[in-house]
Each structure stands twice: as C-alpha cells, then as structure tokens.
Amino acid sequence: xxxxxxxREAAFSLAEAKFTAGDFSTTVIQxxxxxxxxxxxxxxxxxxxxxxxxxxxxxxTDSYELTGLARGGEQLAKLKRNYAxxxxxxxxxxxxxxxxxxxxEAIKITNRRVNAIEHVIIPRIERTLxxxxxxxxxxxxxxxxxxxxxxxxxxxxxxxxxxxxxxRKVAGxxxxxxxxxxxxxxxxxxxx
Amino acid sequence: xxxxxxxxxxxxxxxxxxxxxxxxxxxxxxxRHPNFLVVEKDTTVNEIEDTFRALGAFSAGEAEAxxxxxxxxxxxxTPNRQFLNRxxxxxxxxxxxxxxxxxxxxxxxxxxxxxxxxxxxxxxxYDAAKDSILRxxxxxxxxxxxx
Numbered sequence: 001x002x003x004x005x006x007x008r009e010a011a012f013s014l015a016e017a018k019f020t021a022g023d024f025s026t027t028v029i030q031x032x033x034x035x036x037x038x039x040x041x042x043x044x045x046x047x048x049x050x051x052x053x054x055x056x057x058x059x060x061t062d063s064y065e066l067t068g069l070a071r072g073g074e075q076l077a078k079l080k081r082n083y084a085x086x087x088x089x090x091x092x093x094x095x096x097x098x099x100x101x102x103x104x105e106a107i108k109i110t111n112r113r114v115n116a117i118e119h120v121i122i123p124r125i126e127r128t129l130x131x132x133x134x135x136x137x138x139x140x141x142x143x144x145x146x147x148x149x150x151x152x153x154x155x156x157x158x159x160x161x162x163x164x165x166x167x168r169k170v171a172g173x174x175x176x177x178x179x180x181x182x183x184x185x186x187x188x189x190x191x192x
Numbered sequence: 193x194x195x196x197x198x199x200x201x202x203x204x205x206x207x208x209x210x211x212x213x214x215x216x217x218x219x220x221x222x223x224r225h226p227n228f229l230v231v232e233k234d235t236t237v238n239e240i241e242d243t244f245r246a247l248g249a250f251s252a253g254e255a256e257a258x259x260x261x262x263x264x265x266x267x268x269x270t271p272n273r274q275f276l277n278r279x280x281x282x283x284x285x286x287x288x289x290x291x292x293x294x295x296x297x298x299x300x301x302x303x304x305x306x307x308x309x310x311x312x313x314x315x316x317x318y319d320a321a322k323d324s325i326l327r328x329x330x331x332x333x334x335x336x337x338x339x
Binding site: 003004007008010011014015024025028029032033034035036037038039040041052054057058059062063064067076079080083084086087090091093094095097098100101102104105 | 197198199200206207209210211212213214215216217218219220226227228230282283285302303304305307309311312314317318325328329
C-alpha cells in the first residue's frame with residue numbers, strides 16, 4: 001500500500017468532513033491531552049547490526065469520541081479511521097527508514113575499516129615479513145662465509161705445520177715417535 | 193528490548209496536523225508542551241527550525257553541540273519546546289514543503305532516532321528527489337553500481 005495513496009485518501013476524507021462538520025481544526029488542536037497511539041522502539045539484530053524497529057500500540061481511549069456529535073459524525077469517524085491507517089503505515093515506513101540509516105552508517109564504518117586494514121595494516125605486516133626474511137638470509141650467508149673462511153684457515157695452518165715437521169725431520173732433530181702397532185720386534189720380551 | 197512508549201510528532205499545515213491529531217497522536221507533556229507544530233503562512237523559518245532541531249537531539253548537551261553556528265537566534269531557544277531534544281519522541285512527520293524550508297537542519301540530523309519522515313501536503317505532492325533520506329540512498333546506490 002503506497003504512502004501517497006493513503007495520504008491522499010486521508011486528505012480527501014478530511015476535506016469531506018470539513019465540508020460537513022464545519023471547521024473543527026481549532027477544537028481538535030485545543031483538546032489535545034494524551035496520545036492514544038504511541039510507538040515503542042524494539043531492537044532487531046540483522047547481520048550483527050542492531051536495528052531499531054518501531055512498533056505502534058494503542059493506549060487509552062479516543063479523546064475525540066465526542067467531536068462531531070453535532071454534525072458530520074460519520075465523516076469524522078471515517079476521517080479518524082483513515083488517519084489511523086495512515087499513521088500505521090507511516091510507522092512502518094519510519095522503521096524502514098531508520099533501518100536504512102543505521103545500515104548506511106554501519107556500511108560506512110565497515111568500509112573505513114576495510115580500507116584501513118587493506119592499505120595500512122597489511123602492507124606493514126608484509127614489509128616486516130620481507131625484512132625478517134632478508135635478515136635471515138643475510139645471516140645465513142654470513143655464517144656460510146665464516147665457515148668457509150675458517151676451513152681455509154685451518155687448511156693453511158695444517159699445511160704449514162706439516163711443512164715445518166718435514167723440515168725438522170730432514171734436519172735430523174726430530175724422530176718419529178715409536179709406533180706401537182708397527183713394531184715387529186719388541187726388546188722387552190725375553191722369550192720369543 | 194522494548195523502550196518506553198515514544199510519541200509521534202507532527203510539523204505541518206493546519207489540515208495535516210488536524211488529521212493526525214484525530215488519528216490520535218497528539219499529546220501535551222507535563223509542561224503543557226505539545227508534540228506538534230501548526231505551520232501557518234506567518235510562521236517564521238526560525239521557529240520551525242527551532243522546534244524541529246530541538247526535537248531531534250537526544251539530550252540538552254547534544255542540542256548545544258548541533259551545528260547551529262550559522263543561526264544566532266537559536267541561542268535563545270527554549271529547550272522544552274524542542275522536539276529533537278526530547279527523548280520521548282520517536283518519529284517526526286513533516287510536510288515536504290516545510291522540510292524544504294529547513295532543509296539544512298534536516299540534512300544535519302544524522303541520527304536514526306527520531307526518524308524524520310517527509311509527507312506530502314494537499315497542495316504539494318510528494319517529490320522523492322527532495323527527500324533527504326532518499327538522496328542519501330541514491331548516493332549509496334551509485335557507489336554500489338560501480339563495484
């Protein structure tokens with residue numbers, strides 16, 4: 001049911017009633033005291049967003065029951081019904097509107113978060129990751145290089161000591177120590 | 193969770209207000225202040241804006257923070273009449289031609305409650321291009337079309 005149609009219907013009935021009952025506007029406006037139709041705001045949860053929903057309810061009696069008793073009572077009754085229907089429809093429309101506004105805000109906030117994460121947080125983490133990997137690679141290379149250098153140095157040292165030993169053997173200063181395993185004749189054995 | 197009962201406020205011409213009052217939404221609060229405003233030919237824009245803007249804020253503190261720096265007269269506003277100020281008002285119905293007059297106040301109202309609904313009047317049929325809310329909706333939808 002379209003809002004425009006309901007409002008038009010209500011406005012027509014108002015014109016009709018005015019025609020029959022005369023001008024009751026001032027009376028109506030002066031006789032306001034308590035509202036018969038009020039709304040409650042309920043919370044509805046949709047996809048993690050709490051949306052306010054309006055629910056209308058009636059309370060108390062019709063304060064305009066006696067209006068129109070003089071003339072145009074039926075038109076006035078029809079008018080009241082039409083406007084009551086319009087109010088119900090408008091309450092529903094208002095609920096949809098607030099849902100829309102709330103969701104709009106939620107979407108904007110979520111978009112901002114997505115953008116922040118995509119353009120700030122993720123690149124930062126990726127850069128940290130790249131740095132860590134580069135650092136580890138470099139350390140490995142350093143370690144490798146160090147090991148190689150040590151091996152070379154050891155080799156050089158070994159060659160150097162061997163050469164010295166040879167030189168001293170040739171010079172006769174050093175004899176090789178006895179080799180227990182190679183000896184064939186043991187002097188200490190008396191009986192062989 | 194259901195909150196306590198909230199009222200429906202009306203800002204409109206005499207016929208609109210009469211009709212809705214007959215629908216049963218009119219109330220005077222304990223200070224004898226009504227939840228409706230009848231806008232006539234001689235009602236000033238400031239008065240409408242004043243009543244509306246006060247209708248839309250939740251508390252007195254927020255009404256002061258609202259963007260009213262462009263209107264020095266608002267400093268004299270009486271908080272009790274203001275609709276936005278009162279937290280017992282859930283929906284504000286306003287005729288569209290009146291909404292046009294206070295369009296900047298309407299656009300400044302970002303909160304979801306009270307909901308501001310633009311309704312047509314007898315002389316001015318409803319024009320969706322002028323509705324604040326639908327303009328926001330159109331903005332949202334064009335962005336989605338691009339995606």
